[in-house]
Amino acid sequence: MENRYNLIDEPWIPVADVGKVSLSDIFSARYRALGGNPVEKIAVLNLLLAIAQAAYTPRDNEDWESLGEQGLSEKCLEYLERWRERFFLYGDKPFLQMPAIATARTQPYGGVIPFISSGNTTVLNQSNVEKTLEDAEKALVLITLMNFSLGGKKPDNYIVLSDSYHGKTNDKEKPATAKPGPSVGSKGLLHSFIIGSSISQTVWLNTFTEVELKEVLHQFPSGLGTPPWQVMPRSENCPIAQSLSESLCGRLVGLSRFCLLKDNSLHLSEGIPSRSYEEGVVDPSVAMNTEGKEIRVVWANPDKRPWRELSTLLSFFQHGGGGEYRCLRLACHVERTARILPQFSILSGGLQVSRHATGEQYVTGTNDYVESLVRLDSSQLGAIWFAQLRLEMHLMEKIEKMLYSSVLRYVYVSKNGSKNKKIPKIAKKIAGGATSEFWQLCERNFQSLVGSCDANEEARLARYACRKKFADYARSVYNQHCPKETARQMQSWAKNMPKFGWYLKQEAS
Amino acid sequence: MEERVKSDFNERFVLATIALCKKSKAIAAKLRRADNPNTEYQSWEFLGSFGVDLDTDYKRLPFTTIAAAIAKAKIEENGTLRLGDAIVRSYENGKDGKNGKDSEQAQAKLRRLLACSETPELCRVLRTLLALVSSRGFGNLDYIRLLRQIREFHFDSKKIQSQWAQEFYHSIDNQGQLSGETQL
Numbered sequence: 001m002e003n004r005y006n007l008i009d010e011p012w013i014p015v016a017d018v019g020k021v022s023l024s025d026i027f028s029a030r031y032r033a034l035g036g037n038p039v040e041k042i043a044v045l046n047l048l049l050a051i052a053q054a055a056y057t058p059r060d061n062e063d064w065e066s067l068g069e070q071g072l073s074e075k076c077l078e079y080l081e082r083w084r085e086r087f088f089l090y091g092d093k094p095f096l097q098m099p100a101i102a103t104a105r106t107q108p109y110g111g112v113i114p115f116i117s118s119g120n121t122t123v124l125n126q127s128n129v130e131k132t133l134e135d136a137e138k139a140l141v142l143i144t145l146m147n148f149s150l151g152g153k154k155p156d157n158y159i160v161l162s163d164s165y166h167g168k169t170n171d172k173e174k175p176a177t178a179k180p181g182p183s184v185g186s187k188g189l190l191h192s193f194i195i196g197s198s199i200s201q202t203v204w205l206n207t208f209t210e211v212e213l214k215e216v217l218h219q220f221p222s223g224l225g226t227p228p229w230q231v232m233p234r235s236e237n238c239p240i241a242q243s244l245s246e247s248l249c250g251r252l253v254g255l256s257r258f259c260l261l262k263d264n265s266l267h268l269s270e271g272i273p274s275r276s277y278e279e280g281v282v283d284p285s286v287a288m289n290t291e292g293k294e295i296r297v298v299w300a301n302p303d304k305r306p307w308r309e310l311s312t313l314l315s316f317f318q319h320g321g322g323g324e325y326r327c328l329r330l331a332c333h334v335e336r337t338a339r340i341l342p343q344f345s346i347l348s349g350g351l352q353v354s355r356h357a358t359g360e361q362y363v364t365g366t367n368d369y370v371e372s373l374v375r376l377d378s379s380q381l382g383a384i385w386f387a388q389l390r391l392e393m394h395l396m397e398k399i400e401k402m403l404y405s406s407v408l409r410y411v412y413v414s415k416n417g418s419k420n421k422k423i424p425k426i427a428k429k430i431a432g433g434a435t436s437e438f439w440q441l442c443e444r445n446f447q448s449l450v451g452s453c454d455a456n457e458e459a460r461l462a463r464y465a466c467r468k469k470f471a472d473y474a475r476s477v478y479n480q481h482c483p484k485e486t487a488r489q490m491q492s493w494a495k496n497m498p499k500f501g502w503y504l505k506q507e508a509s
Numbered sequence: 510m511e512e513r514v515k516s517d518f519n520e521r522f523v524l525a526t527i528a529l530c531k532k533s534k535a536i537a538a539k540l541r542r543a544d545n546p547n548t549e550y551q552s553w554e555f556l557g558s559f560g561v562d563l564d565t566d567y568k569r570l571p572f573t574t575i576a577a578a579i580a581k582a583k584i585e586e587n588g589t590l591r592l593g594d595a596i597v598r599s600y601e602n603g604k605d606g607k608n609g610k611d612s613e614q615a616q617a618k619l620r621r622l623l624a625c626s627e628t629p630e631l632c633r634v635l636r637t638l639l640a641l642v643s644s645r646g647f648g649n650l651d652y653i654r655l656l657r658q659i660r661e662f663h664f665d666s667k668k669i670q671s672q673w674a675q676e677f678y679h680s681i682d683n684q685g686q687l688s689g690e691t692q693l
Contacts, residue, residue, distance in 0.1 A: 484667065484671055484674075485667075486624075487620045487621075487623035487624040487670075488620065490623045490667075490670055490671060490674050491616065491619060491620055491623060491674055491677075493671070493674065494671065494674030494675045494677060494678045495610075495674075495678045497675065497678070
């Protein structure tokens with residue numbers, strides 16, 4: 001079979017302001033940021049990181065610093081040149097695909113892309129309709145499928161490449177529902193990365209050193225490992241597959257689905273099983289809390305946009321704090337980055353999904369992609385800054401609660417008048433809508449709040465200005481949701497009005 | 510340079526009325542009758558001397574209402590109590606033993622105030638309400654603020670009513686600003 005469409009040369013990676021570029025372009029020019037939806041961004045970034053780690057893993061931070069962005073890019077280009085033969089999308093050894101799976105049932109591309117209607121799903125608008133994909137888009141689907149595949153019956157689990165493997169069958173010896181990809185989890189995990197001024201710098205900033213691999217990443221017993229394109233596994237549980245499931249490279253670009261691309265469809269079956277967060281293993285970009293009874297992770301949640309999780313993600317700044325979430329990528333690299341760059345950003349994103357009791361995952365009307373980019377000033381970062389940020393977030397949550405209960409009481413009392421009746425659902429819905437609008441308004445000023453969490457006088461004044469804005473937002477949301485046209489409405493409006501004097505007083509003097 | 514802040518018309522009117530009532534019992538007696546449509550004419554001389562437009566209802570009635578209230582309350586100086594607050598206090602420790610804010614009667618009085626749509630109607634309601642507040646011993650109303658509110662009522666009744674409602678429920682911020690006044 002002819003080798004064609006080499007990912008190193010063909011443009012397929014979406015880049016902001018530019019369009020599509022190739023893998024070699026990414027490492028030879030300075031592009032500002034990746035494009036596409038948050039999941040595509042994360043999947044491509046993970047691929048780039050796997051390439052970088054395989055090309056050169058710095059010994060320690062000094063080696064990493066002396067290597068620099070330019071040095072790492074050169075190593076990556078050399079590496080790509082060395083493994084050029086393995087980056088063909090079609091051919092004898094197609095990139096991240098298993099020719100042996102060709103007997104599996106085919107699935108249209110729309111079946112593996114979220115938000116595309118397949119089967120009997122309702123088409124709401126044109127974006128839900130499946131389109132014919134070009135090779136560039138197929139490559140992107142393939143990359144996202146490796147880690148972000150949704151659980152369900154679509155992969156053909158009748159096909160098992162290893163006779164001794166029982167992971168694809170259920171208790172009744174029937175083909176089981178495929179498990180979700182490792183980067184999705186049951187509800188859709190939230191991933192966070194450090195973002196520099198260019199894509200190649202971002203890759204450099206997120207690279208782990210050998211020291212870190214030994215000390216921190218104990219989740220991966222095989223250490224860095226070999227990326228799957230270098231040596232593809234033969235089956236679901238061959239030694240190569242086992243080593244992939246226990247290594248960092250195998251986590252960054254896992255093979256959670258075995259597939260083979262065809263013209264308008266792809267052969268699809270469940271691939272190498274990866275350990276889940278319940279077993280204490282997550283992507284380094286996911287925040288996990290292992291200190292409680294149950295292991296908990298931060299999920300992508302459209303109702304709680306990722307910027308609101310910043311104080312959770314950065315909790316490593318707090319010294320001696322227990323019961324905290326820890327995102328390995330940020331914990332290892334934020335302080336290192338702050339020493340070198342005056343400013344950098346943190347990208348958090350993911351896709352929330354719903355899960356049926358059978359294990360089938362799908363995207364409902366309320367599920368969505370989430371993404372936030374927060375810029376941090378290196379000179380400010382530290383325990384004091386973090387403590388202040390955390391306090392501010394805590395107070396904003398308090399404001400939200402006050403707003404919620406105020407609107408709830410307004411709607412409830414003005415509709416019912418009696419206190420003994422059960423609170424109607426509509427009241428909760430209206431109150432929920434109000435708080436969601438409050439957070440939307442606050443998002444616009446969050447960056448200034450992050451910049452004003454210092455201990456000096458100037459920061460205090462800036463913080464006061466932020467607080468005034470947030471209180472104003474809450475009041476205006478309250479006024480919008482609680483009309484005061486009639487006498488009774490006005491009475492209820494004044495009676496339940498939330499008071500924020502305490503919030504402003506703290507910073508006023 | 511004049512250092513003293515120039516007082517506004519409302520303030521001058523209230524202070525002059527208080528001073529006049531203290532000085533002359535005859536004028537005080539005439540002003541007491543100013544809130545009754547039949548005897549209101551007796552106060553016109555005083556209002557006219559102040560330049561109040563006697564032809565137009567919404568311009569005249571705020572002054573007759575306030576002048577009558579001041580004359581009846583026999584106050585020495587302008588107070589600080591706001592109208593909404595005064596209604597609450599009038600019903601505190603009442604028969605139902607409830608807090609003023611929770612008293613059904615107080616709430617009914619407030620709602621009547623909030624249901625007014627025009628200045629003449631408002632002044633009719635205020636006549637009895639001010640008499641009640643005064644009879645309960647709360648003569649120390651801020652008449653200047655009240656006069657300003659009644660005069661503005663014709664132009665923006667919702668704003669003034671929301672102020673009274675907030676005064677009633679004490680939803681006042683630390684900066685002395687009513688919470689609902691800040692809008693985007």
